[in-house]
Amino acid sequence: xxxxxxxxxxxxxxxxxxxGAGRPDTQLLEDYICRHDETAFALLVRxxxxxxxxxxxxxxxxxxxxxxxxxxxxxxxxxxxxxITSRELLANWLYxxxxxxxxxxxxxxxxxxxxxxxxxxxxxPSVMHRDPASDLLPLLDEELSRLPEKYRSVLVxxxxxxxTRKEAARHLDLPEGTVASRLNRARNLLARRLTQRGxxxxxxxxxxxxxxxxxxxxxxxxxxxxxxxxATLVATGKAASxxxxxxxxxxxxxxxxxxxxxxxKTVLAVVLILGFMATGATILTGRTxxxxxxxxxxxxxxxxxTPKPDQEKxxxxxxxxxxxxxxxxxxxxxxxxxxxxHGEKVSLVLRVRNVSKEKIRFQCTSAHFMEIxxxxxxxxxxxxxxxxxxxxxxxxxxxxxxxAPGQQTDLHAWQLELRPASExxxxxxxxxxxxxxxxxxxxxxxxxxxSVLSKLRTGKLDLEVKPEASPAPNKEKEPxxxx
Numbered sequence: 001x002x003x004x005x006x007x008x009x010x011x012x013x014x015x016x017x018x019x020g021a022g023r024p025d026t027q028l029l030e031d032y033i034c035r036h037d038e039t040a041f042a043l044l045v046r047x048x049x050x051x052x053x054x055x056x057x058x059x060x061x062x063x064x065x066x067x068x069x070x071x072x073x074x075x076x077x078x079x080x081x082x083x084i085t086s087r088e089l090l091a092n093w094l095y096x097x098x099x100x101x102x103x104x105x106x107x108x109x110x111x112x113x114x115x116x117x118x119x120x121x122x123x124x125p126s127v128m129h130r131d132p133a134s135d136l137l138p139l140l141d142e143e144l145s146r147l148p149e150k151y152r153s154v155l156v157x158x159x160x161x162x163x164t165r166k167e168a169a170r171h172l173d174l175p176e177g178t179v180a181s182r183l184n185r186a187r188n189l190l191a192r193r194l195t196q197r198g199x200x201x202x203x204x205x206x207x208x209x210x211x212x213x214x215x216x217x218x219x220x221x222x223x224x225x226x227x228x229x230x231a232t233l234v235a236t237g238k239a240a241s242x243x244x245x246x247x248x249x250x251x252x253x254x255x256x257x258x259x260x261x262x263x264x265k266t267v268l269a270v271v272l273i274l275g276f277m278a279t280g281a282t283i284l285t286g287r288t289x290x291x292x293x294x295x296x297x298x299x300x301x302x303x304x305x306t307p308k309p310d311q312e313k314x315x316x317x318x319x320x321x322x323x324x325x326x327x328x329x330x331x332x333x334x335x336x337x338x339x340x341x342h343g344e345k346v347s348l349v350l351r352v353r354n355v356s357k358e359k360i361r362f363q364c365t366s367a368h369f370m371e372i373x374x375x376x377x378x379x380x381x382x383x384x385x386x387x388x389x390x391x392x393x394x395x396x397x398x399x400x401x402x403x404a405p406g407q408q409t410d411l412h413a414w415q416l417e418l419r420p421a422s423e424x425x426x427x428x429x430x431x432x433x434x435x436x437x438x439x440x441x442x443x444x445x446x447x448x449x450x451s452v453l454s455k456l457r458t459g460k461l462d463l464e465v466k467p468e469a470s471p472a473p474n475k476e477k478e479p480x481x482x483x
Contacts, residue, residue, distance in 0.1 A: 025090040025171065033082050038232050045074055045228055048091055051160045052098040053219040058137040059102035062109070069105045070219070071227050072251035073098045078234060079256055088172055091161060092153035099145045101255050108251075136199060143193045148454075150444075151186035154179055159187075175385030181371045317351055318441075318459030325356030326403075328456040330374060330442050333413075342420050342435070342468040348374060350442055350458070352401075353408030361402050362452045364445070369412040374442045376432060376463075384438070386416070387429050411445075418465050438463045 023043070031040040052073050056066040076097050084093055144152060157168040158179075165183065169176040191201050317331030329351045331337075340346050350369065354360050373386040401409060417431045424433040432438070440461040445453040 024088075026087045029081060029084065029087050029090060041078070041231065042228050044077075044090070045224070045231065048094050048161070049219045049224055049227075051091065051156065052094055053223070054160065055095060055098040055141060056102045056105075058141055059099065060106055060109075065105050065109055066102075067223050068248040068251060069098065069102045070223060071230060071248035072101045072105075072255065074227055074231050075234065075249065075252035076101070076255050076259075078231060079252070080259065089149065089153050091156050091171070092149060095152070095156045095160070096145060097255065099141055100258070101251055104254055104258075105247075105251055108247075139194065139197060139199060140190075143190055143197070146193070147186060147190065151182055151189060154183045155186045155190070158183055173383075175383065177385055177387050178372075181388060185368075185371065317349075318461040319353075320456065320458045322355050323455040324452040325354060325358065325360055326352055326362075326452060326456060327355050328352050328442065328445060328453075328458045330440055330458040330461045332461075339464045339466055340418055341466050342418050344418050346416050346418060346432075346463065348414045348416060348440060348461070349410050350374075350412045350414075350445075351408055351410050352403070352445075352453075352456070354403035354405055357405050359402060359404055360452065361400065363398055363400050364411055364453065365398050366412055368444075369414070372444050373430070374414060374440050374458075377439045377441075378434065379437050384432065384434070386432065420467065432465070435465055435467055438465065 023040075025044065025047075028037075028040040028044050031037040032044070049070075053066065053070055056069040056073070057063070060066045060069060073094065077094065084090065086093075144155060147155070153172065154168055157163045157171055158165065163171065165176055165179050168183075169179045172179065194201050316337040317329035319327050319329035321327070331349055331351060333347045333349060336347065371388055373388050376384045376386060378384060401411075403409060415430060417428065419428070419431055419433050421434045440463055442458040445456050
């Protein structure tokens, strides 16, 4: 009975590779979550299995431990698939789970070896020659796992899974130019962090190290088939004894508990902050009410209104939410809030102001803003691609900014040339094509996760572009009649 069940599963798996190879991750994940489509899940395992297997092997260096971590990663996907909010970032999510699972498996293995040494006398280990790359690869994964999500996602897709920039752009629903810029910045950021750990690599060298690992990370057929069979049975609620290791199931359970605990800590932190805010507001309201009751009535005096400064003269700005005592906004130059026409250039200014009661210092570089343009969307919410030039890392200058309470400063200004949609094929740099109403927002002020600017986003600035007005015909003045 068990043999016939196993052969039926294998026959079903053979049909998987002939179906839906070009379906995106978002559709496959949606099919699995909504309809428990086993074929969709198997396709996801086949697609991202080599990347997950590579992470497990680099961290654990033991095929048996790597197999257990590999199985546990996809068991976590079965249990937590519905909680993935950004489904286009599935590869990035799987990388994070695989790295966390492998680290947990390595810690468990280390504790087990310590207990074994305590039970019996162990001979002194012989000195063996170690390949320097074996020390580099776990370090590379450690720093890669700490990159911001938007940079790690393009590295995983391009350097670990071997996708082209065009394919990665389709997966992430981003312009190809944005993916290229993020990939270049991600490699340089990873190289700088490795340099701080004593490993000197250029951005291109990081890609050269990762590429062979991606190419050689072929999942053994026994591991792949065993994981698919076990996952299929677990997803349908059937017993998977004999196909799923006890250690793999325990690993998956431990990772799920850790993920749940991290979410719980976030929720508790938000609840505590809201509670403190509500308590403070109640105390302030009570004191204000008491002060108003004790205030004696005074003679009425004429109220003199002070004229408010003209917002147009200061430069209209769409401010975002406060974070770390700062606010970021994108706006126009003073007096330039108006409708624009094709053939004109609009200057968009990135501003930051200190809304706290203390002095704040931060660092920024203009090269970041020269490579990553503001996010522009049309009235239907579709993102529009702005072609930019890559800035040489050697020419990037770091600026230190000190902001006093209530002070604001301009960090950067973009010059966008406005052209009709019919000229879109010219692919000019820093050009916005089209007519109508657009929305401009800046969601990336730095690539350093520890910077006070890392959580800042600007508000949404409205930009209206009209067709170029036709020149009015010149009318010659008729000579005045002679008297």
